[in-house]
Amino acid sequence: ETGVTQSPTHLIKTRGQQVTLRCSSQSGHNTVSWYQQALGQGPQFIFQYYREEENGRGNFPPRFSGLQFPNYSSELNVNALELDDSALYLCASSFRPGAEVGDEQFFGPGTRLTVL
Amino acid sequence: KNQVEQSPQSLIILEGKNCTLQCNYTVSPFSNLRWYKQDTGRGPVSLTIMTFSENTKSNGRYTATLDADTKQSSLHITASQLSDSASYICVVVGGSYIPTFGRGTSLIVHP
Numbered sequence: 273e274t275g276v277t278q279s280p281t282h283l284i285k286t287r288g289q290q291v292t293l294r295c296s297s298q299s300g301h302n303t304v305s306w307y308q309q310a311l312g313q314g315p316q317f318i319f320q321y322y323r324e325e326e327n328g329r330g331n332f333p334p335r336f337s338g339l340q341f342p343n344y345s346s347e348l349n350v351n352a353l354e355l356d357d358s359a360l361y362l363c364a365s366s367f368r369p370g371a372e373v374g375d376e377q378f379f380g381p382g383t384r385l386t387v388l
Numbered sequence: 389k390n391q392v393e394q395s396p397q398s399l400i401i402l403e404g405k406n407c408t409l410q411c412n413y414t415v416s417p418f419s420n421l422r423w424y425k426q427d428t429g430r431g432p433v434s435l436t437i438m439t440f441s442e443n444t445k446s447n448g449r450y451t452a453t454l455d456a457d458t459k460q461s462s463l464h465i466t467a468s469q470l471s472d473s474a475s476y477i478c479v480v481v482g483g484s485y486i487p488t489f490g491r492g493t494s495l496i497v498h499p
Contacts, residue, residue, distance in 0.1 A: 276431070314392075314477055314489035315432070328486060362431050369485045376422070377487070379431030 275299055276365050276380035284386045285353050293348045293383045297365030303327070304346040305377060306338060307362040315362055321346055322369045350385075358387045390415040392480050392490035400496045405468055409493045411461040411478030422479040423452050423463045426492065432477055435463070465495075473497045 275298035285291050297304050303322045307315035317330035321340035335351040344365070350357055361384075364377035392413045401407050413421070420439045424432035436445045436452040438461070444453045449466045465472055475492040482488070 312491070314491045316489075317486050320485065328484070330486070360429065364431075375485065376434060376437060379424075379433070381431050382429070384429065 276363060276378050278361075278363055278380040278383050280383060281381070282384045282386075284388065286388050287353055287355060289353050289387075290349065290351045291353060291385060293350075293361050293363075293385070294345065295348070295363035295365075295380055296345045297363075298378050301365035301367055301378070302344050303366045303369045303375075304340060304344065305364045305366070306346070306348045307364065308332070308357075309360045309362055309382070311359070318348065320369060327369050353387045355387050358385060360384050390480070390482060390488045392478055392488050394476075394478050394490035394493050396493060397491070398494040398496070400498060401468055403468060403470055403497050403499050407465050407468060407495065409463045409465075409476050409478075409495070411463070411490055413459050413461070413478070413480045413488070413490075415459075415480040415482040415488050417483045418456060418459075419481045419483065421452075421454055421461050422481070422487070423450070423461075424477045424479060426475045426477055428474070435476075468495075468497045470497050470499060 277296045305320040306318040309315040319329040320327045324340045340346045360382045362382045364379045366377045395410045423435040426432040438454045451464045477492040478490040479487045
């Protein structure tokens, strides 16, 4: 098990609602990345936060937003929920936002979001 | 466009048998390739990480190979166990920090 935790574990919302998912990074890590994983698919990169600033974004609309706090924990907010937002949302923390072996991402257990 | 293709999509084997999963990628430039194991409804857990200069790396019964020239990797599982039933995801990291994920191979090990 990694030291990355996510809450809640499961969540059910209705279309049009807003949701906030939370992630606590592993000790010593200052970078958090968020991914959306639809059933049967690989994770898709949403965005990354490094030292409280957004450090890159995937192909997701603006209604997906995030925050990173001084303790490097992070939130993912999704507004105006759509049925297709139903997925497992993963957060991963790393020591730094690089591409080297030492920048390995450690994943949390995920939050399963269901939009009805 | 950076892509990672995995095959087969799914695989069923008997407990104790060996199997090999394949990964082809077009990510460039290349930094490293990672294999993850993901149990249903859980986050991925790293199995191996290989850089350009590494041809093979083992982690217990898991052995990954990398051919950077042909841009192919494989994950070999020896003497499979019921607990090996999971999705195995190949991830390639290029020049940016954004990894490219494959869709995974779903492995089912039957007793």
